[in-house]
Amino acid sequence: MQLVIDANVYxxxxxFVNDPDCEEFLSIIAKESSLYIPRIFRSIVREVSHxxxxxxxxxxxxxxxxxxxxxxxxxxxxxxxAKYEAKGLKPADALIAAYTEWVGAxxxxxxxxxxxxxxxxxxxxxxxxxxxxxxxxxxKK
Amino acid sequence: xxxxxxxxxxxxxKLLKELRQSIAKKPNPFTGxxxxxxxxxxxxxxxxxxxEKLATRH
Numbered sequence: 001m002q003l004v005i006d007a008n009v010y011x012x013x014x015x016f017v018n019d020p021d022c023e024e025f026l027s028i029i030a031k032e033s034s035l036y037i038p039r040i041f042r043s044i045v046r047e048v049s050h051x052x053x054x055x056x057x058x059x060x061x062x063x064x065x066x067x068x069x070x071x072x073x074x075x076x077x078x079x080x081x082a083k084y085e086a087k088g089l090k091p092a093d094a095l096i097a098a099y100t101e102w103v104g105a106x107x108x109x110x111x112x113x114x115x116x117x118x119x120x121x122x123x124x125x126x127x128x129x130x131x132x133x134x135x136x137x138x139x140k141k
Numbered sequence: 142x143x144x145x146x147x148x149x150x151x152x153x154x155k156l157l158k159e160l161r162q163s164i165a166k167k168p169n170p171f172t173g174x175x176x177x178x179x180x181x182x183x184x185x186x187x188x189x190x191x192x193e194k195l196a197t198r199h
Contacts, residue, residue, distance in 0.1 A: 008183040015161045016171040017179055030153035043190070050186050051170055056163050063156040066149060092191035111180050 001139065002037045004100040005029070006110035007047035009129050010060075016051070025109065025129035028136065033067035036136060039103045040064060041071040043095060076102050089114070100124050107132055 005026075012019040013026035029038050045064070049057045064070060073095065080098035085091055093114055100108045107125045108115065109132045127135060171179050 007187070008180050011171075011183060012176065012179060014164050016164065016169055017174060017176055019176055026157060027154070030157045031150045033149065033153060043194075046190055047183065047186055050190070052164070053167055056160060056167070059156060059160040059163060063153060063160055066153045066156055090188070090191075092187045111176070112184065113180070114184070 001035065001107070001136075002039055002103060002105040003029070003132070004039050004096065004103070004105045004108045004124075005044075006096065006108065006112060006115075007044050008111045009109050010044075010048045011051055012111060013129070019129075021128070021130040021133060022111070025133055028133070029067060030063070038064075038068045039071070039099075039105055040068060041076065041099050042073045043092070045070055071099070071103070097122070107135070 009022050009025065012022035015023060029036055045061075048060060052060060076095060076099050080102055081091070081094045084094035084097040087094075087097075089097055093112070096108065096110075097115070101123050105124055107127055109127055109129055111128055115126050125135070171182070174182065
């Protein structure tokens with residue numbers, strides 16, 4: 001199962017604020033990245049790094065490179081982004097939706113309500129970390 | 142193969158733990174914020190970075 005994880009889930013999962021669901025979710029990704037394959041692209045890395053000290057940014061990159069590889073933004077087809085903008089997403093959100101479709105991910109994991117309220121008719125699920133944990137547990141049964 | 146997977150998982154957990162510990166030792170940019178405020182803050186950063194990206198293209 002491939003998962004695109006939004007920047008807010010990383011930030012919440014690192015423990016900046018108390019969010020046990022995002023923390024548990026990231027721990028599962030770390031433990032089982034061969035089963036739950038995280039996908040990430042450069043823009044998300046930049047958003048996460050914006051809140052990290054350089055030393056922690058290096059640790060974050062090491063973590064990411066252990067569980068997956070970083071895709072570059074320019075690889076994402078422009079047409080896919082335009083499609084999601086036409087559906088009402090802001091350009092930066094449209095890029096994430098486009099990336100999620102382009103890599104064929106099953107789930108976009110985000111705490112962003114703008115995504116969560118526009119999840120109908122998408123080729124992937126949009127779940128919060130809490131709901132994704134439930135989804136993972138159900139898929140194991 | 143299982144050993145490789147286990148090694149990778151151990152390394153990833155170690156790095157995640159180190160990252161969380163390192164973050165916890167530093168001034169927290171989100172002090173006093175609720176989860177909703179953090180999400181809103183992250184949206185603002187996204188928009189700011191997007192505008193910067195567009196500006197470099199024009």
